[in-house]
Amino acid sequence: MxxxxxxxxxxxxxxxRKPEMKWIIILNPHQAMDQRYLHNVADARxxxxxxxxxxxxxxxxxxxxxQNLWTxxxxxxxxxxxxxxxxxxxxxxxxxxxxxxxEEHRKKNYRITAMAGHDYGSSLVVMSKGTKYGQQxxxxxxxxxxxxxxxxxxxxxxxxxxxxxGMEWRVVMSQGAxxxxxxxxxxxxxxxxGIHRRWSCGFCITxxxxx
Numbered sequence: 001m002x003x004x005x006x007x008x009x010x011x012x013x014x015x016x017r018k019p020e021m022k023w024i025i026i027l028n029p030h031q032a033m034d035q036r037y038l039h040n041v042a043d044a045r046x047x048x049x050x051x052x053x054x055x056x057x058x059x060x061x062x063x064x065x066x067q068n069l070w071t072x073x074x075x076x077x078x079x080x081x082x083x084x085x086x087x088x089x090x091x092x093x094x095x096x097x098x099x100x101x102x103e104e105h106r107k108k109n110y111r112i113t114a115m116a117g118h119d120y121g122s123s124l125v126v127m128s129k130g131t132k133y134g135q136q137x138x139x140x141x142x143x144x145x146x147x148x149x150x151x152x153x154x155x156x157x158x159x160x161x162x163x164x165x166g167m168e169w170r171v172v173m174s175q176g177a178x179x180x181x182x183x184x185x186x187x188x189x190x191x192x193x194g195i196h197r198r199w200s201c202g203f204c205i206t207x208x209x210x211x
Contacts, residue, residue, distance in 0.1 A: 033077035034058060041070040046087050046124065050074070059083050060126045065116040070124060081130030084110060089122050098125065111136055112172050117165025133160065134175035141169050144186055149173065158182045162209035169211065179206070 036058055038049050049072055050060060058074035060083060065071070084105055088098040102112070102125065110127035117123045137157060139145040149159060149171065157173035159182060164170065183203060185194040195205065 031077070033075055035073070035075040035077075037071065037073050039069070039071040041072060043070075043087060043122070046070055046072070046085075050085055054083070059128065060085065060114055063114045063116040063124050063126060065118050065124070068118045068120060068122075070116065078113075078128070079130060080113070080128035082110075083113075083126060083128045085124065085126045087122070087124050098123070102127065106136070111174065112138070112161055115161055115163045115170065115172070117163050117168075117170065119166055121165055123163070123165060123170075132176050132178055136160075136172060136174045138170060138172045141171075142167060144169050145171055146184060146186065149184065153182065159184070159207050162207045164209050164211035167211055169209070182206075 034057070036053060036056075041049055053059070053072075053074035057076055059076075059078045059080050060072060061075050061078050062073040063070060086098060086101050088101075090098060105127050108129070110129050111131045111133040112125060113128040113131060114126040115123065135157075137152065139148045141148075152173045156175050158175075158177040158179045159171060160174040160177050161172040162170065181203075183198060185191040185198065187194065
């Protein structure tokens with residue numbers, strides 16, 4: 001192989017290479033509280049870290065997944081009074097046991113407050129008691145369910161949580177979220193321009209997901 005051919009082959013590999021993994025972390029000013037983050041957590045260690053946090057007075061405020069490992073954020077400032085979680089091989093519409101678990105805890109006044117999905121289909125769903133949410137509903141779709149969201153807006157629901165697993169979207173909407181209005185920015189790239197335009201109109205980011 002000539003030098004020119006080697007260079008061209010390298011260029012092809014670069015173009016075909018999967019984009020480098022990136023973590024986006026949002027931090028806001030907040031009154032003093034204890035906070036703990038754990039990343040690259042395997043399925044087998046999720047229970048240990050969450051329950052250890054509970055023992056220390058920390059509740060889950062956010063979860064995420066990358067390369068089939070979990071990131072967990074726990075803190076003392078959630079305002080929640082109790083919490084449960086479910087690590088499942090399926091996600092919402094695909095896993096009957098998970099749906100039954102959500103319904104069982106909904107009747108006990110728990111609400112979905114965090115969720116994430118692996119690329120290969122498994123999910124982590126966290127439900128909390130002591131939230132301001134009333135009724136909740138969720139949609140599962142291979143395309144972003146914007147028409148469903150608009151319909152639910154008219155019924156007083158607002159998006160409070162989103163996640164993806166593989167190419168599928170999972171959107172949770174809640175009544176009593178405390179929002180007066182809501183908009184959605186959907187883009188094939190990170191919607192920086194749209195976000196800045198919304199900021200100038202008084203909107204702030206309250207949920208995000210990508211696939």
